[in-house]
Amino acid sequence: MLSTMQDIPLTVTKILRHGMTIHGKSQVTTWTGESEPQRRTFAEVGGRATQLANALRDQLGVDADQRVATLMWNNSEHVEAYLAIPSMGAVLHTLNLRLPPEQLVWIVNHAADRVVIVNGSLIPLLAPLLPHLPTLEHIVVAGQGDRSPLAEAAAQVHEYEELIADRPTTFDWPELDERTAAALCYTSGTTGDPKGVVYSHRSIYLHSMQVNMTEAMGLTDRDTTLVVVPQFHVNAWGLPHATFMTGINMLMPDRFLQPAPLAEMIEKERPTHAAAVPTIWQGLLAEITAKPRDISSMKQVTIGGSACPPALMEAYDRLGVRLCHAWGMTETSPLGTMSHPPAGLTPEEEWPYRISQGRFPVGVEARLIGPAGDLLPWDGTSAGELEVRGPWIAGAYYGGAGGEDFKPEDKFSEDGWLKTGDVGVIAPGGYLTLTDRAKDVIKSGGEWISSVELENALMAHPEVAEAAVVAVPDEKWGERPLATVVLKEGATAGYAELKEFLAESVPKWQLPERWAVIAAVPKTSVGKFDKKVIRRQYADGALDVSEA
Ligand code: AMP
Numbered sequence: 170m171l172s173t174m175q176d177i178p179l180t181v182t183k184i185l186r187h188g189m190t191i192h193g194k195s196q197v198t199t200w201t202g203e204s205e206p207q208r209r210t211f212a213e214v215g216g217r218a219t220q221l222a223n224a225l226r227d228q229l230g231v232d233a234d235q236r237v238a239t240l241m242w243n244n245s246e247h248v249e250a251y252l253a254i255p256s257m258g259a260v261l262h263t264l265n266l267r268l269p270p271e272q273l274v275w276i277v278n279h280a281a282d283r284v285v286i287v288n289g290s291l292i293p294l295l296a297p298l299l300p301h302l303p304t305l306e307h308i309v310v311a312g313q314g315d316r317s318p319l320a321e322a323a324a325q326v327h328e329y330e331e332l333i334a335d336r337p338t339t340f341d342w343p344e345l346d347e348r349t350a351a352a353l354c355y356t357s358g359t360t361g362d363p364k365g366v367v368y369s370h371r372s373i374y375l376h377s378m379q380v381n382m383t384e385a386m387g388l389t390d391r392d393t394t395l396v397v398v399p400q401f402h403v404n405a406w407g408l409p410h411a412t413f414m415t416g417i418n419m420l421m422p423d424r425f426l427q428p429a430p431l432a433e434m435i436e437k438e439r440p441t442h443a444a445a446v447p448t449i450w451q452g453l454l455a456e457i458t459a460k461p462r463d464i465s466s467m468k469q470v471t472i473g474g475s476a477c478p479p480a481l482m483e484a485y486d487r488l489g490v491r492l493c494h495a496w497g498m499t500e501t502s503p504l505g506t507m508s509h510p511p512a513g514l515t516p517e518e519e520w521p522y523r524i525s526q527g528r529f530p531v532g533v534e535a536r537l538i539g540p541a542g543d544l545l546p547w548d549g550t551s552a553g554e555l556e557v558r559g560p561w562i563a564g565a566y567y568g569g570a571g572g573e574d575f576k577p578e579d580k581f582s583e584d585g586w587l588k589t590g591d592v593g594v595i596a597p598g599g600y601l602t603l604t605d606r607a608k609d610v611i612k613s614g615g616e617w618i619s620s621v622e623l624e625n626a627l628m629a630h631p632e633v634a635e636a637a638v639v640a641v642p643d644e645k646w647g648e649r650p651l652a653t654v655v656l657k658e659g660a661t662a663g664y665a666e667l668k669e670f671l672a673e674s675v676p677k678w679q680l681p682e683r684w685a686v687i688a689a690v691p692k693t694s695v696g697k698f699d700k701k702v703i704r705r706q707y708a709d710g711a712l713d714v715s716e717a
Pocket of ligand 1: 356403472473474475476477494495496497498499500503526589590591603606695
């Protein structure tokens with residue numbers, strides 16, 4: 170028997186229309202580095218998005234599912250692009266401005282981008298790539314920055330403000346199939362070629378609803394969210410769409426991502442929520458320890474992208490700011506879990522739940538696969554690879570991407586689950602604790618050592634700023650951990666002391682014998698520890714390694 174319910178497609182267009190009318194008074198505030206930030210209401214942002222759609226269609230001829238790329242910081246114009254491009258039926262392609270130039274070129278060509286909207290401050294990044302981007306016909310420049318490097322460009326150059334000025338604030342939005350492509354984002358490609366994940370209107374709509382659930386970020390129009398996580402990184406964790414659904418005000422840092430301006434914008438604009446990777450919160454903590462600022466407006470902070478060191482969570486607890494741990498990936502839109510503890514627990518009892526990656530929402534089904542391909546129980550101790558499936562989880566990559574060595578069966582199971590490459594345990598009640606990336610886990614004499622556990626334990630030492638642990642070859646054990654540490658200024662701790670400190674929380678056989686002090690942990694384009702660089706440095710003899 171069929172249902173009697175209406176079958177209305179779930180589209181970004183609906184989110185745009187809803188936000189600009191029902192929540193027309195909510196605001197997008199963009200930091201400018203000057204005395205006053207730029208402020209626009211959702212009604213204005215929605216109106217400008219509609220004008221942008223008109224300009225893209227009438228002047229630039231963007232039609233059907235053509236790709237319109239953005240090379241932009243988090244700001245109002247980028248939100249306008251987020252809403253306009255999918256709503257007109259085209260595909261928004263966010264470009265990661267921290268990728269090496271050759272990867273950017275590869276990605277633009279693979280996606281066959283026809284138009285790019287670029288921030289003026291990023292022209293120096295784009296201009297040298299242009300001779301290698303034959304599909305690009307139009308460049309639209311938004312915001313301040315020297316335009317002269319574009320003088321020789323084969324593509325036509327437009328000014329964003331001029332392009333949208335005097336255009337109608339209505340558009341004949343097409344009736345879209347909710348399963349069609351809305352946005353395209355490539356994984357950072359630490360191994361092999363980057364892989365494109367194509368989000369549908371439906372996946373974005375459902376994911377936004379999940380982001381807004383109390384079990385996830387749970388914000389309303391009384392909140393302001395500081396969106397530090399870049400719009401080029403998994404759609405800023407879904408926030409630009411989720412905010413338009415429920416009228417959450419947005420505070421956008423533009424290019425001012427350093428700890429000092431972040432502290433200043435928090436103190437002045439008083440956001441109630443923020444979202445960013447742990448390295449941002451480490452940096453902010455050091456900043457406000459050196460120069461105290463009032464960050465108490467932030468009631469809840471969503472932290473993810475890599476494991477949150479428990480010591481960091483404790484430090485923010487002392488400041489009255491609750492870090493809420495979340496796990497996800499480009500392939501999962503990204504919200505996969507969030508760590509709200511179950512009801513009825515004391516703060517001490519809540520702690521293990523808070524430092525876990527959190528529990529799965531209804532839209533994310535999970536299973537753990539053991540080393541022999543067997544299904545593992547959710548007993549909190551059996552460790553295996555996490556597989557997930559659900560309406561906002563990728564089932565394939567775009568256009569056969571992934572390079573010659575890429576085998577789809579390495580990422581997708583025969584029965585349609587995404588193989589995450591993350592290793593962990595699931596406790597009864599569905600709380601996930603990740604112990605490692607499958608490729609980072611240290612295989613010592615047939616036992617697994619979690620590099621993340623060693624790092625977290627080391628980063629709890631008062632003189633350690635950062636620590637990264639990698640597997641290195643060992644004649645006797647196959648692999649053993651190498652601990653690389655970044656010491657705080659004026660630190661006096663030696664390797665023996667650090668090892669003793671580790672022994673308080675880690676089994677003896679897991680303690681690293683090899684140690685090196687480094688100036689900074691190498692980071693990927695999205696701010697995660699880049700362990701392959703450390704492994705390479707070790708292999709090349711570029712690290713000053715001591716035995717302890
Ligand atoms: P990306 O697609 O670049 O966002 O990377 C996704 C990967 O980041 C995941 O597969 C995890 O390995 C890692 N990751 C994301 N969130 C967390 C977290 N809360 N704890 C540990 N690792 C995480």
